[in-house]
Amino acid sequence: GAVVSQHPSWVICKSGTSVKIECRSLDFQATTMFWYRQFPKQSLMLMATSNEGSKATYEQGVEKDKFLINHASLTLSTLTVTSAHPEDSSFYICSARGLEQETQYFGPGTRLLVL
Amino acid sequence: QKEVEQNSGPLSVPEGAIASLNCTYSDRGSQSFFWYRQYSGKSPELIMSIYSNGDKEDGRFTAQLNKASQYVSLLIRDSQPSDSATYLCAVGASGGSYIPTFGRGTSLIVHP
Secondary structure, eight states: OOOEEEEOSEEEEOTTOOEEEEEEESSSOOSEEEEEEEOTTSOOEEEEEEETTSOOEEOTTOOTTTEEEEEEETTEEEEEEOSOOGGGOEEEEEEEEOTTOOOOEEOOOEEEEEO | OOOEEOOOOOEEEETTSOEEEEEEESOTTOOOEEEEEEOTTSOOEEEEEEOSSEEEEETTEEEEEETTTTEEEEEESSOOGGGOEEEEEEEOOTTTTOOOEEOOOEEEEEEO
16 A cells, blocks of 8 residues: 656757646545655655645745646646756656555656756 | 754674664654665655654664653664665654755765
8 A cells, every 4th residue: 555656757849848747645534735856866856845725835945936836636636847958857756645644656757858 | 943863874884783873853842753765866765754762673674762861862783784875864854844954964884
């Protein structure tokens, strides 16, 4: 149980394009989803927290107009990196948590390379 | 600001030894604590959660919690080379927000 999937696992795009990453909870209802970014050999950095049906809460320093998060259902959240630039190249990982649960389960991550 | 501190390592232990990973936290009201393992290039996977003072054992893993000292540790018995990874400590926030704070992780190397 508690499986979280992400799609795609790898994406390469040109600078200036937008990229959408999907995060799905496969066997539970995810009332809260988290989006993290991790640069090589660095720690996880929380970008935003989203609750189903509500606007996402972004961490300080994360541009909400650049990283669009939609959590429209209890099993799906999407992160759209708009007008991606090479500095946005990173490992993006989502995690999901059920109602009144504290344990979060991570997806396998999406590697983004912006050329 | 809530902080979770871990020694970045690397912690190097021989195969078969006990690896001891430590974590301290600043939020005295925290009630939930988690250990995740992250292999290089992969996302974190949950190893254990602990909520009460004392020890919690699961196979070769033992989590130890001391809320008075604001300290949580993970012991790995009979360490194997496959245990080589970065271990992340996560501490749940007090106040019911359920947003955990992650430490930077400790790199563990188990050598044959």
